Amino acid sequence: MSYSFLDAENQVIANSLKIRFYPISLKSAKGTRVTDQNGRNYLDLAAGWAVAGIGYGHQxxxxxxxxxxxxxxxxxxxxxxxxxxxxxxxxxxxxxxxxxxxxxxxxxxxxxxxxxxxxxxxxxxxxxxxxxxxxxxxxxxxxxxxxxxxxxxxxxxxxxxxxxxxxxxxxxxxxxxxxxxxxxxxxxxxxxxxxxxxxxxxxxxxxxxxxxxxxxxxxxxxxxxxxxxxxxxxxxxxxxxxxxxxxxxxxxxxxxxxxxxxxxxxxxxxxxxxxxxxxxxxxxxxxxxxxxxxxxxxxxxxxxxxxxxxxxxxxxxxxESLIENARENGEYFITLLRGLQEKHELIGDVRGKGLAIGVELVEDRLLKTPAAEKTAAICYRCYELGMLVFYVGIHSNVIEITPPLTITKDDIDLAISILDQSFSDLEQKKINMDLVKQYAGW
Ligand SMILES: Cc1ncc(COP(=O)(O)O)c(C=O)c1O
Structure with a gap:
């Protein structure tokens, strides 16, 4: 259903209004989770470009x-x-x-x-x-x-x-x-x-x-x-x-x-x-x-x-003490991401404050050559594994993590395991790059 919907959307909605990373179309959302038109759930680390600060669908x-x-x-x-x-x-x-x-x-x-x-x-x-x-x-x-x-x-x-x-x-x-x-x-x-x-x-x-x-x-x-x-x-x-x-x-x-x-x-x-x-x-x-x-x-x-x-x-x-939550869980997130950096060579830098976090991907850590296509691939793979994340940066090589401020440590553990899996899948060439290339991102 979501594919035919996206075809229809493509017919009538202006391209000047789009940045697309994968073929998602949404039906509903609550808290840190969004649901697509096929009923599949995703943990949303993008919060709709940082709009869902208090989470989705707050009563x-x-x-x-x-x-x-x-x-x-x-x-x-x-x-x-x-x-x-x-x-x-x-x-x-x-x-x-x-x-x-x-x-x-x-x-x-x-x-x-x-x-x-x-x-x-x-x-x-x-x-x-x-x-x-x-x-x-x-x-x-x-x-x-x-x-x-x-x-x-x-x-x-x-x-x-x-x-x-x-x-x-x-x-x-x-x-x-x-x-x-x-x-x-x-x-x-x-x-x-x-x-x-x-x-x-x-x-x-x-x-x-x-x-x-x-x-x-x-x-x-x-x-x-x-x-x-x-x-x-x-x-x-x-x-x-x-x-x-x-x-x-x-x-x-x-x-x-x-x-x-x-x-x-x-x-x-x-x-x-x-x-x-x-x-x-x-x-x-x-x-x-x-x-x-x-x-x-x-x-x-x-x-x-x-x-x-x-x-x-x-x-x-x-x-709901969301500022404190952003501070505490942001630190937790960054610490775990630095752990991933030790494991995956592609991660050149992890930085941020609270729940505004960037993960910069480079082909090699010495020359810092931006790994733009691989960044797009990681975002795509995360989507396939049930998590939404976008990339930013003037070199298109920084994964942006701006989840709802309500995110919990359990959500963060899940996010880390999906990212870890995505990096491993990329290393083992398990990601379909032809699919990734269909999405221009920005
Ligand atoms: C720092 C900053 N300022 C301004 C804007 C523009 O906001 P809007 O897209 O709501 O016009 C953005 C959007 O990403 C932004 O990140």
């Missing part, structure tokens, strides 16, 4: 949706606001750092939220330029793709006001020296970029992912983000964190920058915020979001049903 969300829809199914908050959106904004202000006046903007996707940054930050500072990082993925709309530095956006030129600098990747240091990584990237920014094409007094903001996710689950050195904050403060540049994928508890703290005591000027949220419904947000200094009236608005922004789901999602994260 409390279901109840809230019904309650809200029956009370007030819709109002355009642009012109007739209601209290749920305001309570959600108050909650977001409460869980984000910053002892200064903050406000909240709402949208539907990480992309429209990063578009908010692309438009409003230069306007507020009255400076024209922005800086972002190579490998970053901020979205697919024109503003957010302009900020992005990922191959997925490289076919579009975007807006010319954004300068991209290398991300401090400890596994593949952009300037060659791992132990001088922070110094070298910061020096490049201050001595080269600021002195040539992007004067700091015309730079409005720097946007960064605290863990660069689609770029390959890259965790910067501990001193990098504090140093970046210092630079921003020195030149009066706004520091923006894109927390769309790793925010809201995934790294074992509310936000990735909380690991370093950083206070951003603006924080971008999306994906898991809506508990499965489309929802995004920017929490920022009041002056950024108040720079103009009606200049970044969408009719269904902050609609009451999505707002109710989002508020309940945050309450669930607190009530």
């Amino acid at each position: 409390r969300i279901s109840n809230k949706l019904k309650e809200q829809y029956e009370a007030l199914s819709f109002t355009s908050q642009l012109s007739a606001p209601e209290p749920t959106m305001v309570s959600l904004a108050e909650k977001l202000i409460d869980i984000t750092p910053g002892d200064f006046p903050k406000k909240v903007w709402f949208g539907h996707s990480g992309s429209d939220a990063n578009d908010c940054i692309a438009k409003l930050v230069p306007l507020e500072k009255n400076r024209s330029r922005m800086i972002s990082f190579m490998g970053s993925y901020h979205g697919q709309t024109m503003g957010s793709l302009s900020l992005s530095g990922h191959p997925a956006q490289s076919r579009f030129i975007g807006s010319g006001n954004v300068v991209k600098i290398p991300y401090p990747n400890p596994y593949r240091p952009p300037f060659g020296e791992k132990n001088r990584l922070t110094d070298q990237v910061i020096q490049y920014l201050e001595q080269e970029v600021f002195k040539t094409i992007c004067p700091p007094d015309d730079t409005a903001g720097i946007i960064i992912e605290g863990i660069q996710s689609d770029g390959g689950l890259l965790v910067p050195p501990d001193d990098f983000l504090p140093r970046l904050q210092e630079v921003c403060q020195r030149y009066g540049i706004s520091l923006i964190f894109d927390e769309v994928k790793v925010g809201l508890g995934r790294t074992g703290k509310w936000f990735s920058f909380d690991h370093y005591g950083i206070v951003p000027d603006a924080i971008v949220l999306g994906k898991s915020l809506g508990g499965g419904l489309p929802m995004s947000s920017v929490v920022a200094r009041k002056e950024i979001l108040d720079v103009g009236t009606g200049i970044h608005m969408f009719t269904t922004s902050g609609n009451p049903v999505s707002s109710a789901a989002s508020l309940e999602t945050i309450n669930i994260i607190e009530d």
Whole structure:
């Protein structure tokens, strides 16, 4: 059944909307498990690209949706606001750092939220330029793709006001020296970029992912983000964190920058915020979001049903101690993955924080030649063995592990055994590479 359904889907659904790793089509889901149209169950380590943070089909969300829809199914908050959106904004202000006046903007996707940054930050500072990082993925709309530095956006030129600098990747240091990584990237920014094409007094903001996710689950050195904050403060540049994928508890703290005591000027949220419904947000200094009236608005922004789901999602994260779970079980997961690394030569690096984990596959550990096709094969084999996982990275060779934060140690033991089996099957050439090649991935 799923094959004929996918054939039909292929006839009518735009390819521009797809990244496919294997022929799955879903029917239902609960917790950490999804079920396909043939009734087969899978452990979901992707959580639908990190959207199912609290897991699938949470009863409390279901109840809230019904309650809200029956009370007030819709109002355009642009012109007739209601209290749920305001309570959600108050909650977001409460869980984000910053002892200064903050406000909240709402949208539907990480992309429209990063578009908010692309438009409003230069306007507020009255400076024209922005800086972002190579490998970053901020979205697919024109503003957010302009900020992005990922191959997925490289076919579009975007807006010319954004300068991209290398991300401090400890596994593949952009300037060659791992132990001088922070110094070298910061020096490049201050001595080269600021002195040539992007004067700091015309730079409005720097946007960064605290863990660069689609770029390959890259965790910067501990001193990098504090140093970046210092630079921003020195030149009066706004520091923006894109927390769309790793925010809201995934790294074992509310936000990735909380690991370093950083206070951003603006924080971008999306994906898991809506508990499965489309929802995004920017929490920022009041002056950024108040720079103009009606200049970044969408009719269904902050609609009451999505707002109710989002508020309940945050309450669930607190009530079920999901941040602690992400921290503890993330460490457990990474330890077991490092065990697998000792067994399988293909695993070049295991890294992450909490339940944002990357496993980079290389043909050889010395030269670190990316093993892209084999990464696709491992993901495919995991699917055949009953587990969903995707790959990311500018070289398409990093398995991304972003499961629901509700994942248990038993789930993790199962995941490790499926991964172990997949690596062994690949080593023994038991994976049908012709099937794998039918899926382009990205
Ligand atoms: C860090 C980050 N920002 C923004 C986006 C874009 O979000 P959306 O796909 O909801 O537009 C993504 C999507 O993967 C992301 O990972």
